[in-house]
Amino acid sequence: MVVRDFVSTNIIYFFVAFGIIIGGCLIGAIGMMFVGRPPFQSMILLSKSLKIWAIVAAIGGTFDTIDKFESSLFSGSILEVINQCIYIIAALIGANTGEAVIRWMTQGVE
Template identity: 45%
Template sequence: MAAFLTKCILDFFIAFGVVLGGTLLGGVASVLVMEPPTTRMLLIAEQIKIWALVAAVGGTIDPIRLIESNLMIGYISPAVKQIVYIIFAFIGATMGTSLIQWICKGGGGE
């Protein structure tokens, strides 16, 4: 159980970090090329979210294959674990995107 929770937490923070880091560095790059950083950062945060999820769960199609193969032979537990890992990565990527949106829009209740 500890290994499962460890992987869930790692997937969450990897996805969160990919969105946050990629977007912040994209904002720095936009300043260098004289573009408005907040506009570019909001766009990057939305575009990078799916890639953050892919990076967190393994970077290939293997997690999806694992779900399919286990369900086909009737093993539900490994498939559910993979789905939970994907959910944690999705939550991390979404929270990273929300944080960037909050930062770029001023964090006020507009």
């Protein structure tokens, strides 16, 4: 049960970060078209600038994660620290995958 919860949480964090990048870039490109900016170049710039926010949103905010780091580290629970690091890595992989999909969709237009 514990492993299943851990894996499902990682999958959720991956797809939340992925969805923030994809959705933010697509909707942002529509806004860029309204103001007369090139949408494909804007999507690439948005994917780069949204990456950190996608990671933070996926893990539920930085304060919760830092609090868990602190309490786990000082209580000697190294496994919980490792779990939090893996959660952050799953969100990072999701954000990077989203950026790669945006680059693929725009064919890397810079």
